[in-house]
Amino acid sequence: xxxxxxxxxxxxxxxxxxxxxxxxxxxxxxxxxxxxxxxxxxxxxxxxxxxxxxxxxxxxxxxxxxxxxxxxxxxxxxxxxxxxxxxxxxxxxxxxxxxxxxxxxxxxxxxxxxxxxxxxxxxxxxxxxxxxxxxxxxxxxxxxxxxxxxxxxxxxxxxxxxxxxxxxxxxxxxxxxxxxxxxxxxxxxxxxxxxxxxxxxxxxxxxxxxxxxxxxxxxxxxxxxxxxxxxxxxxxxxxxxxxxxxxxxxxxxxxxxxxxxxxxxxxxxxxxxxxxxxxxxxxxxxxxxxxxxxxx
Amino acid sequence: xxxxxxxxxxxxxxxxxxxxxxxxxxxxxxxxxxxxxxxxxxxxxxxxxxxxxxxxxxxxxxxxxxxxxxxxxxxxxxxxxxxxxxxxxxxxxxxxxxxxxxxxxxxxxxxxxxxxxxxxxxxxxxxxxxxxxxxxxxxxxxxxxxxxxxxxxxxxxxxxxxxxxxxxxxxxxxxxxxxxxxxxxxxxxxxxxxxxxxxxxxxxxxxxxxxxxxxxxxxxxxxxxxxxxxxxxxxxxxxxxxxxxxxxxxxxxxxxxxxxxxxxxxxxxxxxxxxxxxxxxxxxxxxxxxxxxxxxxxxxxxxxxxxxxxxxxxxxxxxxxxxxxxxxxxxxxxxxxxxxxxxxxxxxxxxxxxxxxxxxxxxxxxxxxxxxxxxxxxxxxxxxxxxxxxxxxxxxxxxxxxxxxxxxxxxxxxxxxxxxxxxxxxxxxxxxxxxxxxxxxxxxxxxxxxxxxxxxxxxxxxxxxxxxxxxxxxxxxxxxxxxxxxxxxxxxxxxxxxxxxxxxxxxxxxxxxxxxxxxxxxxxxxxxxx
Numbered sequence: 001x002x003x004x005x006x007x008x009x010x011x012x013x014x015x016x017x018x019x020x021x022x023x024x025x026x027x028x029x030x031x032x033x034x035x036x037x038x039x040x041x042x043x044x045x046x047x048x049x050x051x052x053x054x055x056x057x058x059x060x061x062x063x064x065x066x067x068x069x070x071x072x073x074x075x076x077x078x079x080x081x082x083x084x085x086x087x088x089x090x091x092x093x094x095x096x097x098x099x100x101x102x103x104x105x106x107x108x109x110x111x112x113x114x115x116x117x118x119x120x121x122x123x124x125x126x127x128x129x130x131x132x133x134x135x136x137x138x139x140x141x142x143x144x145x146x147x148x149x150x151x152x153x154x155x156x157x158x159x160x161x162x163x164x165x166x167x168x169x170x171x172x173x174x175x176x177x178x179x180x181x182x183x184x185x186x187x188x189x190x191x192x193x194x195x196x197x198x199x200x201x202x203x204x205x206x207x208x209x210x211x212x213x214x215x216x217x218x219x220x221x222x223x224x225x226x227x228x229x230x231x232x233x234x235x236x237x238x239x240x241x242x243x244x245x246x247x248x249x250x251x252x253x254x255x256x257x258x259x260x261x262x263x264x265x266x267x268x269x270x271x272x273x274x275x276x277x278x279x280x281x282x283x284x285x286x287x288x289x290x291x292x293x294x295x296x
Numbered sequence: 297x298x299x300x301x302x303x304x305x306x307x308x309x310x311x312x313x314x315x316x317x318x319x320x321x322x323x324x325x326x327x328x329x330x331x332x333x334x335x336x337x338x339x340x341x342x343x344x345x346x347x348x349x350x351x352x353x354x355x356x357x358x359x360x361x362x363x364x365x366x367x368x369x370x371x372x373x374x375x376x377x378x379x380x381x382x383x384x385x386x387x388x389x390x391x392x393x394x395x396x397x398x399x400x401x402x403x404x405x406x407x408x409x410x411x412x413x414x415x416x417x418x419x420x421x422x423x424x425x426x427x428x429x430x431x432x433x434x435x436x437x438x439x440x441x442x443x444x445x446x447x448x449x450x451x452x453x454x455x456x457x458x459x460x461x462x463x464x465x466x467x468x469x470x471x472x473x474x475x476x477x478x479x480x481x482x483x484x485x486x487x488x489x490x491x492x493x494x495x496x497x498x499x500x501x502x503x504x505x506x507x508x509x510x511x512x513x514x515x516x517x518x519x520x521x522x523x524x525x526x527x528x529x530x531x532x533x534x535x536x537x538x539x540x541x542x543x544x545x546x547x548x549x550x551x552x553x554x555x556x557x558x559x560x561x562x563x564x565x566x567x568x569x570x571x572x573x574x575x576x577x578x579x580x581x582x583x584x585x586x587x588x589x590x591x592x593x594x595x596x597x598x599x600x601x602x603x604x605x606x607x608x609x610x611x612x613x614x615x616x617x618x619x620x621x622x623x624x625x626x627x628x629x630x631x632x633x634x635x636x637x638x639x640x641x642x643x644x645x646x647x648x649x650x651x652x653x654x655x656x657x658x659x660x661x662x663x664x665x666x667x668x669x670x671x672x673x674x675x676x677x678x679x680x681x682x683x684x685x686x687x688x689x690x691x692x693x694x695x696x697x698x699x700x701x702x703x704x705x706x707x708x709x710x711x712x713x714x715x716x717x718x719x720x721x722x723x724x725x726x727x728x729x730x731x732x733x734x735x736x737x738x739x740x741x742x743x744x745x746x747x748x749x750x751x752x753x754x755x756x757x758x759x760x761x762x763x764x765x766x767x768x769x770x771x772x773x774x775x776x777x778x779x780x781x782x783x784x785x786x787x788x789x790x791x792x793x794x795x796x797x798x799x800x801x802x803x804x805x806x807x808x809x810x811x812x813x814x815x816x817x818x819x820x821x822x823x824x825x826x
Contacts, residue, residue, distance in 0.1 A: 052679050055823040074683040082679035088672030090590070091486065093572070093580075100576030101586055106680035125574035130485065141676070154679075 003030050004066070005152055005183045006051065011060035013046055013207075020046045022207035023060070028152075028185060033178045035194035035201035035215075036187040039291045043207040044187045045085075048156050051185075052082060065152075077106050081150040085157030085187075087141040089129040095136070096125025099144045107150035114147040120169050135161035146173045153177060153184045159193065171196060191284050203290045211290055215283070222281030223255035226264070231272035240264050250274070303558050306421030310429040313416070314403040321402065322437050325395050328758075330444030332765055336384050337448045339773045341376055350374045356629040358382065361510060361619040362642040365612050366649065366768075368521065369509045372530030377454045377462060381530060386649075386768045389502060389521050391761075392441070392466055396434055396473035397494035403430035404477075406487035408563060423557050427478060431550060434474045435467075442467035454530075461536065462529040468542035469524040473498070475549025482556035485565035488664075492597065499601045503608050510612040520545070583682060587694045591661045595698035598657035599705040602650050606709030609646040613717040616642045637793070639717045643710065643724055644793045648767050650706030651731045651785060655738045655763065658699030659756045662742030665691045666753045669825050678824060688819050692743045692812060699735035703728055720792070727791035733804040734784035738763070740811030747818030750826050784808075 006028035013021040021043045028034050038044050049055040051064055053073030062069060064076050089098045096118070103109035118125055121139045129137065138161045145153060153174070159167050167190075174197050178184055188194050194201060201218060203211040211218070223243060228234070230250045237245070237254070240263065245254040256264050258281060268276070315322075344350050351374050357363060358373030367385030372378030404426050407413045413426060442463030449459035473494060480493040501519040508516020509525075516522035523542040528534050560566075579585040620626045620638040630638050665688070668674045678684060707728025715721035742756040766775065766783040780786045784807075787800040 049675070049824075052675075054675060054678055054825075056821075073678070074681050077679060077681045080679075082676070084672070084675060086672060088676070090586075090673065093576075093589075094574065096574035097572065097576040097580060100581055102676060102680065104576070104581030104680075105583070105682050124571075126571040128569045128572060131569055 004028070005030055005032070005064070006185065007061070007063040007066075008047070008051070009061040011047065011050065011062060012058045013043075013050060013055065014058045020207055021050075021057075021060075023209075024204060024207055025209045025212065026202050026204075027212075028183055030151075030183055031178070031181050032200055033174070033184040033186065033198045035198035036185055036204075037189075037191075037194060037201055037287060037290075038204040042204045044204065045156055046207075047204075048082075048154055048185070048187065051154065052077075052080075079107065079150060080152040080154055081107050081145040081148040082154045083138075083141045083145045083156065083158040085160050087134075087137045089137055089140060091130035092128065094126050094128055095123055095132060095140045098129060098140050099125070099147065102141070102144040103148060107148035109144075109147045110149055111147075114143065117143040117147050117173070120173075121166060133161070135163065135166065138162060139166065142170060142173070146177060151182060153182055153186075155184065156187045157189065158186070159188070159190060167193070191287050195283050203287065205291065218283060218286055219281050220258065222258075222283060222286040224258050224261055224281055225253070225255050225279040226261075227251075227253045227275075227277045227279075228268050229274040229276075230268065231274060235267040235271045237264065237267070303422035303424040304428055305425065306416075306419065307425045307428055309419075310403075310416065310421055310425045311432060314426075314429050314433055318399070318402060318433070322399070322433065325399065326437050326440045326444070328761070329391055329395065329441050330448070332387065332769075333380075333384060333445050334448040335773055336769060337376070337380050337452055340379050340383060341452045343772070343774070344376070344379055347374075350376070350379065352625075353379055355625040359619070359623055360626060361612070361616040362638070362645050364509045365506045365609055365616075365642070366645050368505060368525045371525070371528040372532070372534075375454070375458075375530045376452055377449050377458055378530035380449070381462060381525075383769060383772045385525070387765060388466060388469075388524075389505075390498070390764070392438070392470045392524075393473040393494070393498045393501070393520070395441070396438060396470035397477045397491060397498075399434040399437060400427075400430045400474045400477035401481065401487050401490050401494075403433065405481045405484075405490050409485065409487050414562060417562055423562070424554055427481070427554060427557055431474060431478065435471060438467040438470035438474070441470070458529045458534060461527055461534060461539070465524045465527040465529065465539050465542070468539050468546065469520055471546040472520040472523070472542050472549070475546040475553070478553030479549045479556070482553050482560060483566040485563070485567070485569075488594075492594070496597070496601070499605065503605060506609060506612070510615050583687060583690050584694075587690050591664060591691075591694050591698060594660060594664075595657055595694075595701060598653060598660075598698070598702045602653045602702045602706030603709040605653065606646065606650055606706035606711075607713045609649070610643070610710040610713030613639050613642055613714045617717060639714070640793045643714055643718060644727070644790050646710055647707065647724070647727055647731070647791060648785060650710065650728070651703055651734060652760075652764055652767065653706060654699040654703035654731075654735050655760050657702045658695045658735050658739045659742055659760050661691070661695035661698055662739065662746060662753065662756060665695075665742075666746055666750065669750065672825070674824055684820050684824075685816050688743065688747065688816055692739060692815070695739045695742070696736055699739060700732050703732060703735060723792045727796070730788060730791055730796035730801060731785065733801055733808060734763075734788060736808035737784040737804050737811065740808040740815065743815030744811040744818070745815070747815030747820075747822070750822070 004027060006026060008024060008026040011021050011024040024047060036044055046055060050057050050062060051069055053069035056070050065079060067076060069076055099114060121143055123139045123143060142158060159170050162170060174184060186198060198215060200214050202209055234247060234250060234252045241260060242254040242256055344353050354373040358370045363370060363382065367382050370378060370382035373382055445466060446459040446463035450456050476494050476497050477490055480490045484490050501521045504515050505519035505521040508522055520542060523538045526538040580589055617639050620630060677687060707725055711721040711724035714724060738760060741759055745753045745755055763783045763785060766780055767785055770780050784804045787804055789797045789800055
């Protein structure tokens with residue numbers, strides 16, 4: 001089996017005249033936990049459906065465990081488990097029955113883990129699905145996914161509707177499965193969740209990959225925000241490569257690449273400071289600017 | 297605070313919304329029913345144009361007890377209106393109640409079940425507003441159908457007063473079932489359950505009306521279908537009070553429903569759910585087990601209904617034989633025509649009815665398969681190691697086997713009860729088996745639509761409606777042979793009065809296999825969900 005679990009290059013999907021995916025790239029190595037980010041309608045769910053072999057790619061290269069998911073969907077599904085963002089289950093069955101029905105084919109269920117997961121997610125398995133809230137339906141799918149002995153977890157906004165306690169349990173579970181060596185593709189809008197769980201991220205917009213790399217690399221791309229109040233008129237900072245500069249009297253704010261920080265701070269400190277706040281690079285800001293399409 | 301009754305506020309906006317989202321369905325119902333009716337009027341006016349021809353109709357078909365069981369007592373069968381009312385009796389008895397039922401459920405429980413109503417209710421929309429809006433729209437559509445029928449009759453020279461009473465009685469029948477939907481809609485949480493209750497009520501109404509008409513007794517008064525029929529618009533003793541009875545019952549059902557909806561929580565129902573097992577048994581965990589679990593209860597209900605209809609209608613066979621024996625005109629008609637032995641003729645009519653029920657059951661299963669996709673569950677299923685072809689084939693097999701079960705249950709009930717009269721229970725059962733390819737053909741059509749054009753899956757109901765019109769009205773409408781042969785039942789033949797056409801059975805089986813294969817192949821190739 002190929003080391004690259006997911007390999008997508010130049011993926012295009014059109015629905016009529018609408019181009020949902022327009023040359024998207026996505027790759028996951030074995031054991032990687034990758035965040036999959038992008039604004040609403042960017043094409044995340046379409047990509048996931050193509051990976052699951054439910055939707056057929058219009059063109060481009062798509063491989064899952066080295067095979068074409070459209071042709072080999074059933075065999076490939078033995079190795080993966082999937083949680084959609086809006087879980088729809090059989091209203092007449094109980095939550096416990098649904099876990100078993102979902103686990104009956106595909107990656108086999110670990111019965112012990114099924115029991116502990118039901119406890120950890122505080123799920124009543126005897127309740128009918130129609131009586132569950134959205135969050136509880138989501139928990140049914142999560143229990144089924146984490147109890148499955150799968151090599152790949154495909155999670156499409158899996159925590160929508162979960163309370164903060166359950167969100168915490170979810171993070172623990174992802175971390176445990178990753179520690180076991182599972183590969184995880186996590187599509188999410190919760191940036192803190194991605195930052196906490198993922199080692200790599202892919203950001204897409206308008207069906208195209210706009211940024212892909214490790215979280216550390218991205219952090220390197222993000223700029224440090226500096227807010228200084230100087231004793232006298234601030235020194236001329238024009239020689240440095242600064243961004244978002246705002247100067248009002250002795251009050252100076254700007255952002256700067258982390259590598260340039262020490263050089264920029266030197267003249268400021270030498271000129272005398274009333275106060276200084278330096279905020280470390282925030283992925284939020286980077287993500288938001290990528291979502292916006294504002295960053296270069 | 298805004299003045300006004302809070303439970304009905306927002307009525308106008310809900311009304312507009314339901315009209316906008318339901319206009320195609322509304323139009324299809326109204327035009328479909330009125331067009332079929334108008335065509336029937338035109339065809340009968342051609343066939344029975346003179347008073348002599350009308351009198352001969354009354355002497356033969358009009359007093360045929362077979363027709364009394366299937367279509368109802370033909371009052372005023374020596375007039376154009378009376379003949380049409382009789383010929384159209386079965387179609388009206390099925391289509392109008394279903395129309396009242398489905399149109400109400402569509403805008404109310406169905407919307408509530410899927411959560412659409414929740415968002416609407418969060419606006420200034422009272423709890424009763426969606427129900428009132430649906431009832432107003434349904435009432436309006438039924439009034440249009442009644443009006444269209446009356447106008448069709450008047451156009452062919454029927455007295456306006458008689459035509460109006462007929463149209464009103466038909467609309468009244470629909471309103472009773474709109475009322476049934478309104479009350480059942482408060483008691484059950486799922487739209488499919490509400491429709492199911494309505495169909496059970498319709499089945500009971502049909503059986504009670506048939507018992508009353510064949511035995512000429514008071515059982516008929518238990519049936520809303522009889523309230524429509526007993527206005528006798530085209531007979532000399534036309535009367536309005538049965539219509540008032542229908543309207544009164546409809547009003548009472550609606551009132552009870554509207555009181556309940558004002559008292560219950562959104563999304564709740566009187567019938568609460570109980571906790572169930574925490575784990576799935578081995579049977580449920582298999583694809584077939586899950587499919588059986590999903591479709592089994594509905595199919596068993598259909599099968600029980602078919603067995604009941606087969607047995608009850610079968611029990612009239614002796615009455616039919618007696619009436620024919622006592623009527624020389626009828627005897628002459630039977631021995632001259634292709635119908636042959638009257639008891640067999642009657643059995644074949646009942647058998648067609650049972651096969652139509654089987655087709656309905658199979659069509660319903662296909663509909664529930666489509667709901668798996670639109671409801672988002674199919675993705676969770678296909679994300680496992682379940683092949684598309686296998687999944688769809690499993691459900692198609694359940695639809696097919698279920699339809700066959702319904703037909704065989706009905707055929708067995710009919711065969712058992714009529715064994716004495718026909719002396720040929722095996723022949724009746726054999727005829728039922730010969731009709732099974734028709735079940736496969738309709739299942740195949742549904743699967744083909746689902747696989748190739750999923751958004752058009754609803755067209756299978758139109759196909760079923762067409763088959764019903766061909767079987768019940770095809771001869772009357774003088775449809776061209778090609779149009780008749782499209783119905784798989786017609787292609788197989790009129791059983792058991794004539795032997796099954798071997799070529800017909802082969803063609804129907806072939807078409808069914810082709811449609812199934814096309815559906816499976818299409819589903820393999822298309823995107824999910826679509």
